[in-house]
Ligand SMILES: [Zn+2]
């Protein structure tokens with residue numbers, strides 16, 4: 001592989017990782033450093049690009065670019081699915097062209113990895129197909145009973161909440177997706193890589209998709225590392241005992257120095273080194289995302305609910321701060337803990353979190369801040385094992401699935 005191809009692959013890798021950041025990591029609502037980076041990437045950079053395009057290419061070109069951006073970012077489209085296939089197959093084709101041919105000649109590896117890599121690629125495609133083609137579940141009048149089995153916690157989800165777009169009651173933990181234009185049970189997020197939502201029925205396939213790629217990229221990183229290490233420890237080559245002359249000068253250096261070895265490997269096996277950087281970066285990114293979803297399962301939350309809980313937490317801290325400040329100033333509110341923190345807002349839009357009782361903004365109707373009490377528990381967290389079982393065997397697909405009301409009635413009849 002020549003230097004130009006290596007540079008193009010490196011650029012391609014940066015582009016793929018950048019897209020991954022935008023899709024899976026970026027969070028503009030985050031108050032910390034992640035939020036600042038996300039705002040810079042999602043708002044500042046496009047703003048600068050917009051100014052440059054308008055200045056250099058004119059209004060018409062600017063309008064065309066803006067429409068294209070809206071289509072890519074704000075509408076359902078298969079572009080990122082195609083990008084995924086391009087990345088995966090591009091990496092595999094690069095492997096076939098520049099890596100696989102060395103398997104039979106290198107010291108620590110053998111041809112068996114050619115077959116294993118092929119099986120992994122097939123598994124990656126299969127898991128991608130399952131995740132893309134399995135519906136997350138769609139809440140309609142007909143399916144409402146099937147998906148309406150979760151109790152309402154009266155914090156994030158309240159009863160009798162009607163979706164304005166579907167005109168259907170929203171079951172607890174569901175959300176309307178404006179891109180798919182329907183309500184999704186146990187909504188996690190809309191995944192642009194799959195071009196559909198991740199919800200109750202396809203969450204397990206989404207996790208399988210991530211797991212398959214984590215294992216594949218870990219395996220690929222291991223094999224590529226073995227190939228590079230082979231060159232160092234191959235007794236026929238004895239790289240560390242050899243001497244090298246530096247191009248352009250007559251200086252000679254021994255091969256037992258790290259920078260000499262790295263230079264040698266990079267110039268002789270550019271393709272393998274670049275491929276290693278690509279798959280190892282992908283491994284780190286996807287493994288991080290997969291672990292994050294395992295964490296979400298462990299705490300019994302969906303991605304959607306983490307945003308809501310973060311908002312609840314902010315409000316709770318504010319209420320607690322107001323209450324403590326009020327008490328510290330010598331005032332007393334004799335009312336007991338209110339335990340009234342809850343979530344209010346339109347699920348279709350940005351959801352705000354406001355205390356149902358507590359300090360008022362109005363000077364005329366000032367009410368003393370009340371004790372917010374203990375932070376409310378997440379009633380949907382049943383422990384890691386049970387949460388994982390619910391992911392693998394969705395409640396709505398079990399034969400015993402029935403609405404909450406019916407379950408209560410059944411219990412009464414039995415007792
Ligand atoms: Zn809806």
Ligand SMILES: [Zn+2]
Pocket residue numbers: 177178179180181189190191196197
């Ligand atoms: Zn969606």
